[in-house]
Amino acid sequence: MKTFCGRANPTTGALDWVEESEEYDFHQEIARSCYADMLHDHDRNEKYYQGIRAAVARVKARGEKVIILDIGTGTGLLSMMALTAGADFCYAVEVFKPMAKAAQCIVEKNGFSDRIKIINKHSTDVTVGPDGDMQMKANVLITELFDTELIGEGALPSYEHAHQNLVKEGCEAVPHRATVYAQLVESELLWSWAQMQPVEVKGARLVPPPAVGRCAGAHSVCDIQLSQVSPNSFTPLGPLCTMFSVDFSKPVSSALQSHSSQFVAQSGGRAQVVLSWWDLDMDPSGSIVCTMAPSWTYTQPKMAPWRDHWMQSVYFLPVERGVTEGEELSLTVCHDDYSLWYSLQSPSQQTPESQTKALSSRPCCTCQAHLVWTRPRFGELNDRRRTESYVSALRSVLREDSLCLSVSDGSLLPVFAHILGAKKVFGLENSRMSKQVIEQVLEANSIKGVELLEMRPDQLTRNDIGGEQISVLMAEPYFGTSLLPWHSLYFWYCRTALAGLMQPNATILPSSATLHMVAVEFQDLWRIRAPCGTCEGFDVTPMDEMVQQSLDFRESREAEPHPLWEYPCRALTQSKAIMTFDFTQCVPQEPVSSQGSLPFIRGGRCHGIALWMEYHLTHDISVSAGLIGPISEQGDCEWARHRKQGVYFFRQPWECSDDARVAVSYSFTFEPSLGDIKMDFSIKAL
Structure with a gap:
């Protein structure tokens, strides 16, 4: 069944009607899940296997049949471990329907379908009895219900219910504590x-x-x-x-x-x-x-x-x-x-x-700021070096008669412009809450000369800015709806919508932006998209097939947002600016393309392409939302902490030796009507 869903385009700001299958959310959930990461986590898997073997042995030593309850079975891996360790039967509970289907395929492929029952329910809905989901209570409880905070996925209520209804008193548990x-x-x-x-x-x-x-x-x-x-x-x-x-x-x-x-x-x-x-x-x-x-x-x-x-x-x-x-x-x-x-x-x-x-x-939060500003955004606003760049750029372009308009969400640029002496300063805010947060900043500093407007750029009229024309249009640019680096090109669309309200020689800050790329070898991040094949001796290829189908379903060849400062990588090529967006001009009507190649300068295993934007505030002041320093001789990279970069993962990594004469061939196309960038890569000999 197909449906049309209205979604705000993060780049153009327009409401797009997208045709989607009812299975779309399931496919995306699978494609962007952490199942590959977990299956590649050998330490986790080995420790679970050791714990399961020990628990099964303890129950057998008591002369009991070993009945397993596996809550949150995922791929069924832990259930298969339990049977391999000597368990008699396993009830494997998985609430996510596509994942339960994958688990069923995996246990069948490994020959365990007669002794593992997949139950597609939340564990708190599972029943025990002759007509229930489980014929008897379990005496070994295996779970993987944890998140970074330990209890954030509802582990405690699930355990509470399981002990009251699904397992025997004195049961073994893996993990135990x-x-x-x-x-x-x-x-x-x-x-x-x-x-x-x-x-x-x-x-x-x-x-x-x-x-x-x-x-x-x-x-x-x-x-x-x-x-x-x-x-x-x-x-x-x-x-x-x-x-x-x-x-x-x-x-x-x-x-x-x-x-x-x-x-x-x-x-x-x-x-x-x-x-x-x-x-x-x-x-x-x-x-x-x-x-x-x-x-x-x-x-x-x-x-x-x-x-x-x-x-x-x-x-x-x-x-x-x-x-x-x-x-x-x-x-x-x-x-x-x-x-x-x-x-x-x-x-x-x-x-x-x-x-x-x-x-x-x-x-x-009682001040609203923590609802408007994310934690990375707080860090960005507190970044002194970044602030100095914007203040220096503003100081170089402002005059006593400047009428400034800021287009960024929850930005301090209007405050900076006023302190630096602009005659009038206006700020467009996308929501009442972000407007109120900046108003608190103005009040706390007794600033009267900044007017905040809660409206879209295409709604702004000359009357809203006192009947005058904009002489300085400024942005960080930062927008809360942005996920990928180029989503901040929304500023370009705002600039285009405001063209009729600007002076002929108006200053645009930033004046342009460039999209940069570098081919990288990840230390660990590659695991989240790597095929699993076999895991701890079990065939889990149905999981790989399902993930691949999910990736092919719609967003198959797109970049993903990741905060690369958390994920070390080595650059295997130099970094390169591969597209420029001129904000002094309106958004073009026709697509803009860029093709070329980037030679490998180091050997390694190339997992994909890292992508980021750099904003050129003036001719000599730039701010990077990606690499913030030169690449080291060994290829080590230092990344901006407060913005996510884009990562385009290759289906298979490319092996490259130190003396290989090969390059990454790239093709980028910016589609103005969609606000999207299509990209493709290949390897070619030099």
Whole structure:
């Protein structure tokens, strides 16, 4: 069945009507899932296998038949491990219908269909009895219900229901136990993702609104590859604390709970951030451990296993507070059935009333800024070097009689332009909430000369800007709807819509943008798109086939957005600007194409192409949303932290030796009517 769905085009701003199959969401969910990453996670798979073998052996030693309940079976891999380890029967529960179908194909292909029953339900809907989904209760519970925050996928309610209804008392569980760890740190880098910092502009100090400083921030966890945050970027204020453990072999509660850990501050500083991760003990003795600890906790960091389906968590305290070396502190973690949050107190302040307050004080944004600005956006606004580039560019183009219009979401550019002396400054905001956030900034700094307008560029009239013409049109450009780097070309469409309101010699800032590319070898990110074939001895090719069908379904040859600072890679070619977009002119009517080739200068395994935009504010000031420094002699890359780059993965990696005379041949076409960039790549001999 085909339907037409209205979707806002992130580049053109137009409402596009897209014909879609009812299966579209399923296909995209599969194509962009982390199943390949999990199947390639040998450490995870091996630890599960060891834990399952040990649990099956313990039940057999009691003279019992081994009946497995596998909740969240995915590909059925853990169920097949259980039968290989000697289990008698397995009930494998998978709520996602296409995945349940794939699991059915996989268990059949591996010869287990007579002893594995795939149940396409949520586990809380599964029934036990003669007419139920399960004929009997299980005595071994295997689960993979975890996310970066451990409980964010509903693990606790699922365990709670399973113990009440689906498994026998005293059952074995794999994993047996989870333990959550946390460390209190001071970090200017990480704290910049949570709070707006003061900004110096032309001798003036721009301060954040008081409501923003008092706000506890967004409630959601900040999950990142903490291994890529250098230990030099933070100062530990206390030891690594064991916050709480959950024994999955016993009844589990999803009720609101709190746990505290007391310690002595090992150094003084500003308590701002909590770094957190967890371990899984696969057996009761804790001898089989799967840890999420970042690589810098290892004596040999390169030995740390890589995974993207489970990362590490960063939590921001509701307010920063000073601590002194030797001070006694109490770190408290609270959790409901889906999320965690932290608070810091002195032990003397801990009372039943304070515990109740901690439980009820889950972070919730009250200032609106944390609803308008994402964490990377906070970091971008707090990036001093980036701010200096925009201020320098504005200073070079502004005059006393300048009438400025800013087109960016939740931007400080109108504030900068006013401080730098523009006669009139207007800012277009896409929503009432973002308008109100910038109004708070204006009020906190007693700025009266900036007028914010909540409307689209094509709605703006000369009356809205006092009957005058725009002399400076400016943008970062930043838009909350942008996913891929070139979606920010929405500014070009805004500039075109505003052409009739601008002076003939109006300044456009940025004046242009260039799309850049480099061929790369990823250290680990390639795993998320790599075929699996066999996994721990089991044939999982039906999963590969389903993913490939999903990739071919619609968005088969498109780039994906990824924050490459979290995913190390080596450049195998030089970087190259392959398309230029001239913002001083209106969007062209006809497609714009670019073809060429980029020679390999290093040997390696080329997994794909990294793509990003650079914005040329003036003839001598540019800002990169991709590479922010030269590529090293070994090919190492440093990427901008606050924007995602585009990654075009090849279906198969290309092997290239150091002395090979080959190049990446590329073809790009920008379709103005669609606001999209089509691309294709191949290898050719030189």
